[in-house]
Amino acid sequence: MDKSRVYIGVTQKAVTNPATQDVHTASEIVPRLYISDVEIATNKSVLESLNITHILSVMLVQDIPKLDLPKQLIRYAVPILDRPNAPLLPELSGAVSFITNALIDPKARVLCHCYAGASRSPTIVIAYLLSSMNMTVDEALNYVRVKRGITRPNPGFVQQLRTWDEDRRHKDVRLRSADAQDLDRVKAQHIDYGAAIRVSLTLMPDRVISWA
Numbered sequence: 001m002d003k004s005r006v007y008i009g010v011t012q013k014a015v016t017n018p019a020t021q022d023v024h025t026a027s028e029i030v031p032r033l034y035i036s037d038v039e040i041a042t043n044k045s046v047l048e049s050l051n052i053t054h055i056l057s058v059m060l061v062q063d064i065p066k067l068d069l070p071k072q073l074i075r076y077a078v079p080i081l082d083r084p085n086a087p088l089l090p091e092l093s094g095a096v097s098f099i100t101n102a103l104i105d106p107k108a109r110v111l112c113h114c115y116a117g118a119s120r121s122p123t124i125v126i127a128y129l130l131s132s133m134n135m136t137v138d139e140a141l142n143y144v145r146v147k148r149g150i151t152r153p154n155p156g157f158v159q160q161l162r163t164w165d166e167d168r169r170h171k172d173v174r175l176r177s178a179d180a181q182d183l184d185r186v187k188a189q190h191i192d193y194g195a196a197i198r199v200s201l202t203l204m205p206d207r208v209i210s211w212a
Helices: 043-048 087-102 120-132 136-149 155-188 191-202
Strands: 025-028 033-036 054-057 074-077 112-113
Touching: 025 112, 025 136, 033 120, 054 087, 054 191, 087 120, 087 155, 087 191, 112 120, 120 155, 136 155, 155 191
Parallel strands: 033 112, 054 074, 054 112
Antiparallel strands: 025 033
16 A cells, blocks of 8 residues: 555644635635645644644645644645646545545544645545535536635546546445345345344445335
């Protein structure tokens, strides 16, 4: 595993700023999830005022200024350039999982940044919205632009988002179909339906299947 892209324990915490055209701000996209540029992401006082607990850096690690920041902050790195042909697609699921798992803790606050907070980091946050809120790519892109006016993912990233979202939706349909078949087998075998439902909801709380 490439340790440069996984958990790099680094920095600390930070304070909410409204949507703005200014690159040097942290924009709260949904509660406890922010986008910023690298200047904000390496500003100790801002991170402390925003109470940031996790940072997702979407840029080459060597391009991030090395500062003396507290180690309790958890960082995930996606080392990629802002180019249309940059292979962001393989990184999306891991980055989305990092955000999703972090926000399970109600006290967690996640900052996603790249160099300017305009292309790479918004792309990651858009992918998170596709996964968590079931938005379309266009809906999520417009939503993030309302919250952070300088949002401009490059065309290659937008296309990779569409591919990722299509693959994700197809996979979800296949899983739902498999779940339905499993429950049909449970019914055919006269197993305790209530127990089966409880197990299904425990393992897959977002896949509620009604009995016919």
